[in-house]
Amino acid sequence: MDRAAMALAKLKVKNIRFDTGLGCKPKFTAEDVAAALAGTETGPYYLALAKYTGDLPARLALETTVMCYLGDHIKNKKLLSDGEYAALHHYTHCLVRNVEPYRITDIDRQKCKVWHQLVRLLVDHAVIDHRCPKCNGTGNGKRYPVGRDFAYKPCTRCGGSTRVRPSNRSNARFLGVTHPTWAEKYEPVYRDLYPMLAIWEQHAFKHLSQQLFSRIDHQIGEALRAC
Ligand SMILES: [Zn+2]
Incomplete structure (x- = not known):
């Protein structure tokens, strides 16, 4: 495990301290992670914040971001009828604005909730280490x-x-659908979208490790100058 990986593993316990062995102890907290993530794109930003600090609002923001990508994916691949897609579009639009979807039928809302649940599953699998x-x-x-x-x-x-890895059976249960429905309708979308989250994590990780360690080096330098 490299230094960045170790640091990020420690960040999961929120309150961490790097003993540099030089008599100075730079401290890094969840706020430092947020600051170090500045400048990354939306997806990687929320993913890293949710993963490394357990921040709930970041997790919800990540869900909304993934939901938008899911909509684009479904549209490009023409997985839904025009009417169903319009309902999903409205549902996502309302999710972004944090209001109840008011313009769709109960049946459409129910279908959208299953897609939303798929997004929660993707986010779960990206954020939790299993x-x-x-x-x-x-x-x-x-x-x-x-x-x-x-x-x-x-x-x-x-x-x-x-x-x-969570089993297909438990994934189907999470979505509230049967195993064949999961395999036929939702699993292919899961497989298409999961790599995107993995790439977001790599981006965020690279950015974080550069930022955090340039800050550590800076703090060590400051401490040495003060000696
Ligand atoms: Zn084992």
Whole structure:
């Protein structure tokens, strides 16, 4: 794990302190992350803020941003009829303005809520790490001796991958649809959109690591000058 990754892992506990070993202790908090993220695009900004600081408003803003992308995707791929798309467009428009969708029928609203739920699922999977609970993210299973040393079998739960992907069945349950409906209608959209969130995270991570560590270097420099 590089320095940036370690710093960001620590940011998850919100109140962190970097001991530089130079007698000065620069502190970084959730506010520092927000400041360091300034200048990134909307998607990466809210994703990193929701992920690394657990900020709820940022998470809701991320949902709205992804919902807009979902609408564009559905339109480009012509996945819905014109009427259904118009309803989704109105629903998203109201979500952005934080008002109840008033211009659509109850049936259309219900359909839109399932798309919204798909967006929540995407955001969940991007923000939560889904570390394997059995091996605690190490990927190690049972220990066995190898000569004088020992080795580990891969964890039986995650197969050594360290992460547990939610099953299609649990995804379908989350959306409140049947498994075949998930597989046919929603899973392809999930697969199309998830890589976008992964790219947003990479962008934000790169930006954060540059910003945070230039600030650390700056603080160390300041402390050294003060000595
Ligand atoms: Zn495991």
